[in-house]
Amino acid sequence: xxxxxxxxxxxxxxxxxxxxxxxxxxxxxxxxxxxxxxxxxxxxxxxxxxxxxxxxxxxxxxxxxxxxxxxxxxxxxxxxxxxxxxxxxxxxxxxxxxxxxxxxxxxxxxxxxxxxxxxxxxxxxxxxxxxxxxxxxxxxxxxxxxxxxxxxxxxxxxxxxxxxxxxxxxxxxxxxxxxxxxxxxxxxxxxxxxxxxxxxxxxxxxxxxxxxxxxxxxxxxxxxxxxxxxxxxxxxxxxxxxxxxxxxxxxxxxxxxxxxxxxxxxxxxxxxxxxxxxxxxxxxxxxxxxxxxxxxxxxxxxxxxxxxxxxxxxxxxxxxxxxxxxxxxxxxxxxxxxxxxxxxxxxxxxxxxxxxxxxxxxxxxxxxxxxxxxxx
Amino acid sequence: xxxxxxxxxxxxxxxxxxxxxxxxxxxxxxxxxxxxxxxxxxxxxxxxxxxxxxxxxxxxxxxxxxxxxxxxxxxxxxxxxxxxxxxxxxxxxxxxxxxxxxxxxxxxxxxxxxxxxxxxxxxxxxxxxxxxxxxxxxxxxxxxxxxxxxxxxxxxxxxxxxxxxxxxxxxxxxxxxxxxxxxxxxxxxxxxxxxxxxxxxxxxxxxxxxxxxxxxxxxxxxxxxxxxxxxxxxxxxxxxxxxxxxxxxxxxxxxxxxxxxxxxxxxxxxxx
Numbered sequence: 001x002x003x004x005x006x007x008x009x010x011x012x013x014x015x016x017x018x019x020x021x022x023x024x025x026x027x028x029x030x031x032x033x034x035x036x037x038x039x040x041x042x043x044x045x046x047x048x049x050x051x052x053x054x055x056x057x058x059x060x061x062x063x064x065x066x067x068x069x070x071x072x073x074x075x076x077x078x079x080x081x082x083x084x085x086x087x088x089x090x091x092x093x094x095x096x097x098x099x100x101x102x103x104x105x106x107x108x109x110x111x112x113x114x115x116x117x118x119x120x121x122x123x124x125x126x127x128x129x130x131x132x133x134x135x136x137x138x139x140x141x142x143x144x145x146x147x148x149x150x151x152x153x154x155x156x157x158x159x160x161x162x163x164x165x166x167x168x169x170x171x172x173x174x175x176x177x178x179x180x181x182x183x184x185x186x187x188x189x190x191x192x193x194x195x196x197x198x199x200x201x202x203x204x205x206x207x208x209x210x211x212x213x214x215x216x217x218x219x220x221x222x223x224x225x226x227x228x229x230x231x232x233x234x235x236x237x238x239x240x241x242x243x244x245x246x247x248x249x250x251x252x253x254x255x256x257x258x259x260x261x262x263x264x265x266x267x268x269x270x271x272x273x274x275x276x277x278x279x280x281x282x283x284x285x286x287x288x289x290x291x292x293x294x295x296x297x298x299x300x301x302x303x304x305x306x307x308x309x310x311x312x313x314x315x316x317x318x319x320x321x322x323x324x325x326x327x328x329x330x331x332x333x334x335x336x337x338x339x340x341x342x343x344x345x346x347x348x349x350x351x352x353x354x355x356x357x358x359x360x361x362x363x364x365x366x367x368x369x370x371x372x373x374x375x376x
Numbered sequence: 377x378x379x380x381x382x383x384x385x386x387x388x389x390x391x392x393x394x395x396x397x398x399x400x401x402x403x404x405x406x407x408x409x410x411x412x413x414x415x416x417x418x419x420x421x422x423x424x425x426x427x428x429x430x431x432x433x434x435x436x437x438x439x440x441x442x443x444x445x446x447x448x449x450x451x452x453x454x455x456x457x458x459x460x461x462x463x464x465x466x467x468x469x470x471x472x473x474x475x476x477x478x479x480x481x482x483x484x485x486x487x488x489x490x491x492x493x494x495x496x497x498x499x500x501x502x503x504x505x506x507x508x509x510x511x512x513x514x515x516x517x518x519x520x521x522x523x524x525x526x527x528x529x530x531x532x533x534x535x536x537x538x539x540x541x542x543x544x545x546x547x548x549x550x551x552x553x554x555x556x557x558x559x560x561x562x563x564x565x566x567x568x569x570x571x572x573x574x575x576x577x578x579x580x581x582x583x584x585x586x587x588x589x590x591x592x593x594x595x596x597x598x599x600x601x602x603x604x605x606x607x608x609x610x611x612x613x614x615x616x617x618x619x620x621x622x623x624x625x626x627x628x629x630x631x632x633x634x635x636x637x638x639x640x641x642x643x644x645x646x647x648x
Contacts, residue, residue, distance in 0.1 A: 067544055087547040100545035104563040113559075117550035165549065 024073035051222030455527025463535035490589030510592035567639035
């Protein structure tokens with residue numbers, strides 16, 4: 001694993017991006033699938049494009065692979081403009097969501113397919129493929145046909161086939177989508193190990209935020225064909241730049257309000273929905289009295305029967321519903337103003353008797369650095 | 377399993393009798409030693425021997441096989457192209473009409489197909505001097521026209537079930553479109569091609585109507601010879617010949633069915 005102390009390459013001055021996407025737009029008839037997207041992705045990154053269906057993430061990936069041509073804008077891989085370069089001539093390989101293994105070929109021949117097209121010698125192909133089979137732990141399965149493999153095994157073969165040509169850039173379309181939960185976790189770490197080992201740059205498309213959070217060095221969140229935020233996973237989660245991102249990644253409670261005091265390093269927001277003054281310790285760019293949202297994650301809200309000694313960020317409500325989920329409990333609380341708030345709390349004690357329960361009146365409160373103010 | 381009712385059993389027996397009693401009696405009478413078709417004179421295979429001595433019939437059979445072979449090859453090539461257009465061109469103006477046109481020969485009365493082709497060949501000969509007279513070539517062309525339609529339909533349905541990302545994956549791994557077809561697409565639709573070929577072969581082999589319109593002197597196919605002989609009265613020899621033809625056609629159809637069934641299974645595996 002890369003060391004955490006090193007400054008990530010995307011924060012270094014003057015670092016040259018490996019993959020540049022410059023103002024790329026893709027239109028299908030009058031529908032804009034990808035809308036003026038610009039991204040810089042650096043060598044050995046594992047970049048996740050995260051978005052819902054129809055957000056344009058797959059179209060962007062297909063443009064990188066060469067299956068679609070951008071309507072405007074340019075894609076530059078390792079200094080070479082990809083305009084007009086056909087898929088079979090790009091230094092890019094893709095792992096398809098359906099894996100797209102050739103059903104008429106054995107595992108070995110599936111993996112060897114790319115090398116044969118290069119006209120590589122037989123012996124060399126054999127060594128390379130066997131080496132790759134070993135890496136994905138499929139050495140015993142070379143003679144099988146894809147229909148004789150389990151989902152997880154197919155996924156490994158698909159990965160091996162995409163890596164065999166040692167592409168500079170590997171594209172993965174929902175790589176873990178078809179696997180069950182346990183296999184997903186295993187594969188996630190395997191994928192990260194392989195990436196470290198080979199030093200390939202990965203671009204992953206996914207709609208699964210968990211997948212993105214654990215895999216990615218950086219996440220690009222897409223919505224309606226636009227990239228709305230690009231950041232490291234924890235920053236996307238803790239510092240979403242818009243209501244959409246806050247809502248799309250994880251769950252969030254949002255309070256509408258008006259800015260009453262706007263200092264360089266703090267904001268006060270009056271919110272009828274919350275029923276109190278909200279105070280957040282970071283500055284924002286806004287006009288006085290502007291309408292904003294204060295977003296707070298369910299796990300960052302504290303809950304208590306007794307009134308805490310803070311006036312701001314302190315809400316009153318009644319427990320409407322609760323669910324015990326083992327490691328934590330989820331509460332749905334109805335505020336006096338009628339708004340519902342979702343809270344998760346770790347189950348600190350085993351004692352059921354002291355636990356909060358239905359219909360109880362409670363106070364909700366949080367620290368000044370827990371919430372985030374969103375203007376967009 | 378649900379218990380089969382007596383009604384179902386008896387009606388299926390009746391149905392099969394209706395379908396196959398004539399054929400079975402024909403096969404049985406082909407082993408009749410009597411010269412008179414209607415009188416049973418004990419078992420014998422002498423008519424099969426006589427059949428192979430009859431040069432006219434052997435010649436016609438060879439011609440029929442030759443025509444059927446060339447026709448099926450041409451029909452598979454042209455039908456595959458048509459099937460590709462229908463499956464892959466996406467939506468384009470007039471696609472409905474085109475697919476209707478391609479499958480029209482399936483339902484067109486043979487007399488009309490035969491007659492129109494005859495008129496076309498005559499007109500072509502008068503204007504371009506080709507085809508010079510009617511014979512084997514014109515029969516091949518005529519058979520190809522209607523067999524093509526069957527192949528196109530089979531190939532189209534196979535292609536529409538084929539996962540297009542397989543072809544994208546091949547391109548992604550460096551396969552140029554020229555080699556893509558032979559490396560990936562063709563192996564995957566091969567069962568459709570084989571069953572289309574077999575179907576064309578049997579269709580061409582037993583066509584009488586169209587062949588009678590477009591054939592010329594010296595190019596009588598087997599069904600035409602049989603037909604002309606039967607008009608003089610059915611001989612046991614013809615029974616023997618018909619039995620052999622039933623055998624060949626049945627083999628072709630069964631093979632096509634087995635291949636299609638395997639293809640169906642493969643499709644299911646691909647889809648899962």
